Amino acid sequence: MQVYKFGGASVSDAQGIRNISNIIKACTATPLLIVISAMGKVTNQLERLCESYINNESDQHDLLEEIKAFHFSIAHELFADQQHPVFNDIANAFVEIEWLLEEEASDAPDYIYDQIVSIGELVSSKILTAHLNLSDCKALWIDARNYIKTDNTYKEAKVDWLKTEADIQKTLPALLAKSVIVTQGFIGSTSENFTTTLGRDGSDYSAAIFSACLSANSLTIWKDVPGVLNADPKWFEQTEKIPQLSYHDAIELTYYGANVIHPKTIKPLQNRNIPLYVRSFLNPSLEGTDITAERTKNPVPSFIFKVNQVLISIFPKDYSFIIEENLSDIFSILHQHKVKVNTMLNSAISFSVSIDHNPNQINALIDQLSGSYKVKYNTGLELVTIRYYNQDTIDRVTADKTILLEVKSRHTCQIVMKNT
Numbered sequence: 347m348q349v350y351k352f353g354g355a356s357v358s359d360a361q362g363i364r365n366i367s368n369i370i371k372a373c374t375a376t377p378l379l380i381v382i383s384a385m386g387k388v389t390n391q392l393e394r395l396c397e398s399y400i401n402n403e404s405d406q407h408d409l410l411e412e413i414k415a416f417h418f419s420i421a422h423e424l425f426a427d428q429q430h431p432v433f434n435d436i437a438n439a440f441v442e443i444e445w446l447l448e449e450e451a452s453d454a455p456d457y458i459y460d461q462i463v464s465i466g467e468l469v470s471s472k473i474l475t476a477h478l479n480l481s482d483c484k485a486l487w488i489d490a491r492n493y494i495k496t497d498n499t500y501k502e503a504k505v506d507w508l509k510t511e512a513d514i515q516k517t518l519p520a521l522l523a524k525s526v527i528v529t530q531g532f533i534g535s536t537s538e539n540f541t542t543t544l545g546r547d548g549s550d551y552s553a554a555i556f557s558a559c560l561s562a563n564s565l566t567i568w569k570d571v572p573g574v575l576n577a578d579p580k581w582f583e584q585t586e587k588i589p590q591l592s593y594h595d596a597i598e599l600t601y602y603g604a605n606v607i608h609p610k611t612i613k614p615l616q617n618r619n620i621p622l623y624v625r626s627f628l629n630p631s632l633e634g635t636d637i638t639a640e641r642t643k644n645p646v647p648s649f650i651f652k653v654n655q656v657l658i659s660i661f662p663k664d665y666s667f668i669i670e671e672n673l674s675d676i677f678s679i680l681h682q683h684k685v686k687v688n689t690m691l692n693s694a695i696s697f698s699v700s701i702d703h704n705p706n707q708i709n710a711l712i713d714q715l716s717g718s719y720k721v722k723y724n725t726g727l728e729l730v731t732i733r734y735y736n737q738d739t740i741d742r743v744t745a746d747k748t749i750l751l752e753v754k755s756r757h758t759c760q761i762v763m764k765n766t
């Protein structure tokens with residue numbers, strides 16, 4: 347059986363839904379399970395609505411109406427019959443938010459976030475299922491929350507693999523034998539059936555969870571790029587497609603920030619030896635990137651850029667060495683502030699980390715570190731990671747830059763730099 351995952355970029359309008367319906371209908375390798383994300387930038391809009399509700403701002407209802415209007419206008423384009431049940435399905439999904447907005451926002455913000463933001467995937471999956479059925483492709487909508495079971499870490503829920511696998515295996519194989527199944531990425535539920543989300547961009551991960559639990563023959567993730575490229579085309583004019591990647595290289599690239607695939611996606615697939623194909627929904631007949639256990643043949647240098655970095659350098663006040671005890675203290679402080687370290691380096695009496703610039707988080711972190719250490723920091727920096735680097739690639743990315751930190755392993759080089 348196969349799993350296909352379609353992200354927001356593939357369904358940003360009615361034509362997008364028609365296009366992915368055609369891709370699904372052209373799939374001859376059944377059974378097939380489809381995982382779909384919210385349409386276009388709907389998750390961002392729902393996040394904004396959530397913020398407005400929590401802060402009791404005046405634009406809550408306008409924001410909701412805008413999101414509803416977007417979906418209804420797409421549905422009107424796709425379904426000529428204005429009595430089609432999909433219109434009720436869309437309205438019912440938004441009723442959940444309307445009820446919430448009627449009450450004061452007294453629950454924990456992360457809990458509220460998951461109840462509101464999850465609606466994007468519920469609506470897109472209803473629209474796609476209805477469209478497939480209308481275009482003579484029998485499809486069954488299922489609620490991912492009945493299968494992806496998580497803890498109650500709202501906004502970043504952790505999957506309960508044992509429960510998830512048992513629930514998926516109990517019912518889905520029989521249903522898959524009868525028709526295509528359409529479900530949602532990104533969402534799950536706690537043991538008490540409260541909705542959770544798996545973290546932004548988590549639909550790729552959902553697709554990997556379904557693939558692993560169903561022992562799928564493959565997972566295909568359909569993107570607006572021809573496959574995994576050696577750099578983000580939004581940053582680089584000249585990129586090349588990487589036709590084949592090992593799980594190892596894919597996990598390294600995504601970990602360092604190649605956000606074409608969510609970093610958590612690879613592990614469940616690698617653990618069950620399930621190939622991941624990254625293909626273009628714009629050119630579905632083209633081959634994309636195959637990610638498998640096989641070693642990457644002819645690896646090419648790949649570039650991952652992160653801007654808006656802060657380099658924090660930490661020095662023990664008494665000139666003691668940076669050894670295990672200090673490192674463990676520093677890491678525990680970083681962990682308390684939920685900081686994700688993008689790169690790090692230590693010397694005899696200093697330890698430096700590059701992290702994303704989130705002003706509230708950084709100020710609190712520096713305050714706490716300053717209790718025990720001397721702390722210096724630089725803002726407005728860039729971090730470039732080069733996988734399979736050579737001197738020529740380093741020279742190219744650092745031309746006209748001042749290097750503040752450089753870390754090299756056998757295959758990966760990370761440079762924190764600023765404009766000179």
Ligand SMILES: Nc1ncnc2c1ncn2[C@@H]1O[C@H](COP(=O)(O)OP(=O)(O)O)[C@@H](O)[C@H]1O
Binds near residue numbers: 603
């Ligand atoms: N190495 C890379 N190769 C291809 N695309 C990349 C790479 N790094 C970043 N991207 C970006 O990932 C985007 C696709 O991912 P994303 O926007 O999350 O898709 P979706 O939301 O549809 O799942 C591309 O448009 C591209 O800008």
Ligand SMILES: N[C@@H](CC(=O)OP(=O)(O)O)C(=O)O
Binds near residue numbers: 354390531
């Ligand atoms: N809709 C969610 C989940 C997701 O993964 O979306 P996409 O597949 O469009 O990146 C988000 O935007 O975070």
